[in-house]
Structure formats: structure tokens, C-alpha cells
Amino acid sequence: MINIFEVKETNEMIEKENLDVRTITLGISLLDCITDDLEKLKSNIFNRITGKAKDLVSVGREIEREYGIPIVNKRISVTPIALVGASACKSPEDYASIAQTLDEAAKEVGVNFIGGYSALVSKGMTKGEENLIKSIPMALSQTSLVCSSVNLGSTRTGINMDAVRLMGQIIKETAEATKDADSLGCAKLVVFCNAPDDNPFMAGAFHGVTEADAIINVGVSGPGVVNTVLKKVRGESFEVLCETIKKTAFKVTRVGQLVAGEASRRLGVPFGIVDLSLAPTPAVGDSVADILCEIGLEHAGAPGTTAALALLNDQVKKGGVMASSYVGGLSGAFIPVSEDQGMIDAVEVGSLTLEKLEAMTCVCSVGLDMIAIPGDTKASTISGIIADEMAIGMVNQKTTAVRVIPVIGKGVGEKVEFGGLLGHAPIMPVNQYSCDAFINRKGRIPAPIHSFKN
Amino acid sequence: MKKTIITVVGKDTVGIIAKVCTYLANNRINILDISQTIVQGYFNMMMIVDMNDSSKPFGDIADELDQIGDEIGVVIRCQREDIFNSMHRV
Numbered sequence: 001m002i003n004i005f006e007v008k009e010t011n012e013m014i015e016k017e018n019l020d021v022r023t024i025t026l027g028i029s030l031l032d033c034i035t036d037d038l039e040k041l042k043s044n045i046f047n048r049i050t051g052k053a054k055d056l057v058s059v060g061r062e063i064e065r066e067y068g069i070p071i072v073n074k075r076i077s078v079t080p081i082a083l084v085g086a087s088a089c090k091s092p093e094d095y096a097s098i099a100q101t102l103d104e105a106a107k108e109v110g111v112n113f114i115g116g117y118s119a120l121v122s123k124g125m126t127k128g129e130e131n132l133i134k135s136i137p138m139a140l141s142q143t144s145l146v147c148s149s150v151n152l153g154s155t156r157t158g159i160n161m162d163a164v165r166l167m168g169q170i171i172k173e174t175a176e177a178t179k180d181a182d183s184l185g186c187a188k189l190v191v192f193c194n195a196p197d198d199n200p201f202m203a204g205a206f207h208g209v210t211e212a213d214a215i216i217n218v219g220v221s222g223p224g225v226v227n228t229v230l231k232k233v234r235g236e237s238f239e240v241l242c243e244t245i246k247k248t249a250f251k252v253t254r255v256g257q258l259v260a261g262e263a264s265r266r267l268g269v270p271f272g273i274v275d276l277s278l279a280p281t282p283a284v285g286d287s288v289a290d291i292l293c294e295i296g297l298e299h300a301g302a303p304g305t306t307a308a309l310a311l312l313n314d315q316v317k318k319g320g321v322m323a324s325s326y327v328g329g330l331s332g333a334f335i336p337v338s339e340d341q342g343m344i345d346a347v348e349v350g351s352l353t354l355e356k357l358e359a360m361t362c363v364c365s366v367g368l369d370m371i372a373i374p375g376d377t378k379a380s381t382i383s384g385i386i387a388d389e390m391a392i393g394m395v396n397q398k399t400t401a402v403r404v405i406p407v408i409g410k411g412v413g414e415k416v417e418f419g420g421l422l423g424h425a426p427i428m429p430v431n432q433y434s435c436d437a438f439i440n441r442k443g444r445i446p447a448p449i450h451s452f453k454n
Numbered sequence: 455m456k457k458t459i460i461t462v463v464g465k466d467t468v469g470i471i472a473k474v475c476t477y478l479a480n481n482r483i484n485i486l487d488i489s490q491t492i493v494q495g496y497f498n499m500m501m502i503v504d505m506n507d508s509s510k511p512f513g514d515i516a517d518e519l520d521q522i523g524d525e526i527g528v529v530i531r532c533q534r535e536d537i538f539n540s541m542h543r544v
Contacts, residue, residue, distance in 0.1 A: 002535060004489045004500040006542040007459055011531065065513050068533035254540040 014069060017224035018286040019252060021259045022279050023073040024060050025115075025200035027207035027215040027272065028052050030079040038088040042101040045084070049076060049105035049114075052214055052269075057110040059266045063259055071259065072281075072421070076106060077205035077217075078116035086128035092135035099139035099146045106145040113188075115205035117148040120195070123157040123444065133163070136170050140185035141177035147188045147203035151195035153390040155397045158447040159193065164390065165439050167191050168383030172406060175375065179408035182416045186405040187338075187370065191386055193393030193400045198273050199329040204366075204401060215272035216264045217329060220256030220320075221279040222248070224286045226312075230294040241295065242315050249276065249319030257324045275329030276320030277365060278312070280340035282423035288312075288333050289342025300343055301352030309333060310363035330399055332365025338418060338425035339370050347426050354385075354428050362392055367401035372416045372425040375408035382406065384435035387445075395448050457486065457535040458503050458512075460519065464528025466497040474501070474530065477522055481515065482507040497528065502535070 013019035033044035053076050060074040078084075081098055089095045099117050106114035117139055119129040136148050150167060153159035171186055178185030190203045197208020200217035207215070229248050233240050256274045264271035280288045289300035295308045313332045321327055335357065337343045346352035354371065361367045367389050373382075386402045393400030407416045410427055417424040460478075462470060471490075478485060478501075487502040508515065516532040523530035 001487065001502065002459065002538045002542065004491060004498065007461055007500050007538055008493075008498065010538055010541050011461060062513070065516060066534045067537040068531055069537060251541045255537060258536055258540040 011068070013222065013225045017222070017228045018281070018283055019222045019225050019255070020070040020072050021256055022219045022221040022277065023075050023200050024056070024071055024259065024263050025075040025077055025205055025217045025219070026053050026056050026267070026269065027077045027198070027211055027217060029207055029211065029213050030084045031209070034084055034087065036087040038094055038097070041085065041088045042098060045098065045101050046105045049078065049102070050108050053109040053111065055267060059263060062266070063262050067259070069255055069259065073112040074110075075200070075202060075205065076109070076111050076114045077200070077207045078102070078114065079207050079209065080116060080118040080120055082119035082126075082129040082132040083209070085132065086126065089128060089131060092131050092138060095132045095135035096138040096142060099135070099143050102146050103143035111145070113145050113147050113202045115147040115149065115202050116207055117146050118150060118206040120151040121160050121163045122151050122154040122193075123160060125160070125163055133166060133170055136189060137173040137177040137185065140174050140188055147205065149190045149192060149195065149204040149206060151192045152386065153193040153394050153445075155194060155394050155451045156447055159387065159390045159394055159445040161387065161439075161444050162442060164383050164386050165380075167386060168379040168381075168439065171382050171404065172379045175406045175408050182410075182418065183375070183405050183407045184418055187403065187418055187422050190401050190403040193390040194398060196329055196399055200275050201277070201279065201330060203403060211272070212270060214269045216260055216267065216269050217272040217275065218256050218260035218263070219275040219277050219279065219329065220252050221277055222252040223278045223280050223288050223291055225252055226278065227285065227287070227291050227294050230291065238311070242311060245312060245315035246319035249316045250323045253320035253323035271326070273326045273328030274320070274324040276317055276324070276327055276331040277329070278316055278333040280334060280336065281421055282339055282341055284341055287340045287342035288335055289340050289346055293342065299349055299351035300346040301356045305356065306359050306363055309335070309360050313364055330365045334366060334369065335360055335364045336370035337428075338372065338423040339421060340423070344423070344425060347428060354430060358388060358392070361389060361400055362396060366399055367393070369401065369403050370405070370422065370425065371403070372405045372407050372427045373430050374411045374427055375406050376411070377406045377430050380434070380436045380439040381430060383439045385430070387439070391445070456506070458505050459533050459535050459538060460501040460503055461531045462497065462499040462523070462528050464497055464523070466492065466495075467526065470497060470526060470528060471499065473522060473526055474519070477519065478503060481510055483515070
């Protein structure tokens with residue numbers, strides 16, 4: 001039988017170390033909403049989402065209450081809208097009107113975000129996908145809960161450089177369209193290489209076409225928990241360090257598995273995956289950078305950071321895999337800058353640069369995340385940053401992503417405040433040399449040799 | 455049988471157990487096990503209870519225990535046992 005010390009350990013993780021379930025994300029297929037009549041399509045989408053997700057928030061609250069574990073976000077992901085709207089939408093404006101429908105549906109059911117305003121263009125773009133991409137600045141400036149993502153490359157297809165070039169411009173336009181809110185629109189827009197179909201985290205969640213009608217995916221989190229246990233093994237060997245992280249990741253993930261199972265049962269929707277993640281928040285102590293410091297670095301970004309992060313990421317997966325029946329999504333340690341107080345501190349003291357962050361993305365769960373850059377950064381430079389990150393994902397057969405925010409009207413040294421879980425960030429310098437001639441080449445980068453596994 | 459764990463944490467004072475047990479008895483909640491310790495001057499109690507005979511919904515019981523906790527200056531949490539089993543048992 002459970003003893004008082006085990007109960008105390010769990011409750012201290014929740015109360016003092018910010019253990020939480022970061023998100024329950026309900027994936028909903030919109031494929032059966034498709035029609036060539038735009039108004040009918042929007043009404044189908046609204047009815048489908050509000051029907052399927054009507055109990056999501058209340059069930060989430062019930063689970064929180066009964067188990068005493070906070071569930072920070074309840075979210076929805078839908079089939080990439082570029083596909084859903086392809087036959088009804090003739091222009092970017094048509095697509096943007098679907099974004100408004102998504103926003104209304106999300107508000108109606110009370111979720112925090114809705115993801116899936118997306119296009120998957122890793123090899124080529126259809127006219128519909130191009131229209132959706134062009135509508136992103138409009139869509140994100142006219143809505144508050146819609147998140148957008150674009151998959152630009154994969155290990156199997158290479159990198160669609162035409163789409164990379166376009167996304168550099170789109171990110172700039174989105175920043176411009178939301179400049180009154182410190183270019184907040186860009187915090188809801190992410191580009192991927194090797195985007196997973198079952199990611200529960202925003203801004204990149206969408207309900208892939210490989211998925212069933214509806215599915216529950218859960219993302220767990222607990223950097224504070226890992227950090228606290230590591231304080232007890234200071235100076236110990238790597239073996240002890242790794243075992244400690246692994247055991248803690250197991251415990252954290254088991255809570256995610258429990259919540260996922262309960263949510264699935266109560267909503268009558270199949271369970272998809274648990275995303276084994278260490279996702280920080282701006283709250284003090286809930287930081288992945290702090291874990292890196294506890295492992296032995298003065299600040300994140302110091303020499304040794306990539307190795308420490310690689311170790312952390314791997315142990316989180318090893319511990320988590322046994323705790324969950326199905327694992328998926330992005331899984332690993334997230335390294336967003338604005339959402340992690342330790343990362344922000346490291347940038348402010350000059351320890352952490354964009355280039356070091358890029359190196360870290362080779363071994364972390366995703367990529368360059370929530371990084372504020374000067375508002376006058378050229379679109380081609382943003383495309384260059386994206387291309388680098390896509391190349392890392394493509395060659396290493398991992399998911400990588402870029403979510404940078406060119407903050408219009410602000411420069412290096414200034415700060416930007418996004419609020420809530422999105423946090424705040426110092427604006428980081430970007431390499432000033434040009435990559436125009438590289439980005440302006442047409443076509444795509446071929447898939448790497450090791451993708452031919454047949 | 456679905457079991458529930460009730461924990462009481464706070465400054466030690468007269469009548470904490472009495473107050474909680476009276477509430478549980480009035481609501482037909484059966485206590486299966488009690489353990490108690492003092493950690494760093496703080497009263498820590500854990501009860502394993504069976505709520506199957508209680509007519510009140512779980513949420514109401516949790517809210518009312520919360521209220522009793524406020525009255526006597528301790529924190530009372532009421533959680534399904536599964537969260538602890540999941541975390542501490544393979």
C-alpha cells in the first residue's frame with residue numbers, strides 16, 4: 001500500500017516543484033467537413049469542433065480536481081487547414097476566414113489554443129497551400145487563439161527552399177501585422193522539418209492525416225522536479241546523474257499516462273500518445289536552463305552545454321518510454337528562450353547566443369524556439385536561419401523547428417514582454433552578413449543519402 | 455474499490471484528526487488506514503479512505519474538506535489513489 005512518504009513526495013512535486021500536465025490536446029480530423037462551398041465548410045468545421053470538444057475543458061478540470069494535478073492547458077489540434085480548405089478557398093482571404101471560424105470554435109469550447117492552421121509542403125506547394133501560407137499574417141493578426149505551422153522539409157524529401165524563402169517573408173509580415181502587440185503573431189507561428197503528426201504542443205500541433213477521427217495526446221512537464229532531485233546528487237558520477245534523471249522522468253511521465261488514460265476514457269476518445277517532455281515556464285524554478293546549471297554549468301551556453309543537454313534529453317526519453325504505452329510528439333527537453341527564466345538570464349549575461357542555441361538544437365527535442373530578434377532583420381536572413389535549422393533536422397532524422405520573433409521597432413538589448421506562458425525575452429543579435437544569393441536560388445535541397453533506406 | 459488519499463499538512467493543533475474524522479463519518483466515508491508524522495514541526499497526516507458509500511460527489515467532498523482545512527489552519531487535500539500508484543509502483 002502507498003505510504004505517507006510517497007504521498008508527500010508526489011505532493012511536493014506538485015506544490016513546490018511545478019509538476020504539471022502541460023497540455024491535454026484533443027486532435028480532431030476535419031477531413032469529413034470538406035466541401036467546395038466556403039460558408040458550408042466553415043459551418044461544418046465549427047460544428048465538428050464544438051461537438052467533439054464540448055466536454056474537453058470540463059473533463060480536464062474534473063481530472064485536475066480528483067487527482068490534484070494541475071492541467072495547465074486544454075487544447076485542440078485539427079487537420080492541416082491547407083488540405084481542408086483546398087477546394088473551397090480561392091484566395092488567402094478565404095483561408096483567413098477559416099482561421100476566424102477556428103478562433104470562434106476555440107472560444108466557444110473554452111480551450112487555450114487551437115493548432116492546425118498548417119500546411120505540409122516539405123517537397124512542393126499546391127496552390128491551396130501557397131494561399132494558406134500567404135494568409136498567415138492576416139489570420140494571426142485577426143485571431144487570438146489560432147496557432148499556425150508549416151512543415152518545410154523532411155529527411156525523406158529534402159528541404160523545400162521555395163517555401164523556406166516564402167516563410168522568411170511571411171514571418172516578417174506577421175511581425176508587421178501584429179507590431180502593436182510586440183509582434184506576438186510570430187509566437188504563434190512555427191516552421192518545422194520532420195513535423196510529427198501527433199504533437200500536443202503549440203504552436204506546432206496539428207492533427208495529421210495519418211490519425212483517426214479524434215485522439216487524445218498529452219504533454220507532461222517537470223523541469224522543476226528534475227532540478228530538485230539533481231540537487232541531491234551534486235558531485236556524483238555521470239552514472240548516478242543519469243539514473244536520477246531517468247527515474248524522475250519515469251515518475252513524471254506516469255502521471256501523464258494516467259491523465260491521458262482518464263481523459264480518453266471520460267471523453268470516449270482513443271488515447272494517442274504521451275509526449276515525454278521537459279517543457280519550462282517562466283516561473284522561477286521551472287527551467288531547463290537551471291537543470292543544465294545543476295548538472296554543472298555556470299550558465300546555459302557555457303562550453304559543455306550541448307553535452308549536458310544531450311545527456312538530459314536522452315535520459316528523459318529513456319525514463320519516459322517505460323512509463324507510457326505509446327510515446328510520440330516531440331518528446332525531449334524544450335529550450336525556448338522567452339519561456340525559461342534560466343535561458344533569459346543566460347542571454348542577458350552574454351553566455352547564450354543564437355549560434356550556441358543552434359548547436360543545442362542538434363540534441364534537444366525541437367529547435368530554435370521563442371527567440372526575439374531585431375525587427376529590422378531581413379526576410380532572407382530569417383530564411384537562412386530556417387534553412388540551417390531544417391538542415392539539422394533533415395540530416396539527423398529528427399524534428400527541428402524555428403519560432404523566431406522579429407520584434408518590429410525594437411533592437412538588440414531591448415526587451416519584449418509576451419505575457420503568460422509565452423514569457424518575456426531580451427532581443428538577441430543576429431549575424432549581419434547576407435545570405436541573399438543562397439536563399440534566392442529556386443527549387444529544393446535534395447534528400448540526404450541516408451534517407452534511401454528501402 | 456476506488457480508494458482516495460486524504461492528506462493533512464499544517465501546524466499541529468488540538469483536534470485536527472477529530473475534526474476530519476467527524477466529517478468523514480458524517481458522510482459515510484470509511485477510513486482504511488491512517489498514518490501520521492511530524493516533519494520539521496509540521497503535522498503530516500495521510501488517510502486512505504473508501505468513499506463508495508458516500509452519496510456526495512467527489513468534487514463536493516474535496517471542496518468541503520478544503521473548507522474545514524481553512525477553518526483549522528491546515529491544508530487538506532483529497533486525491534484519487536491512482537496518481538500515487540502510477541508514480542510509485544511499476
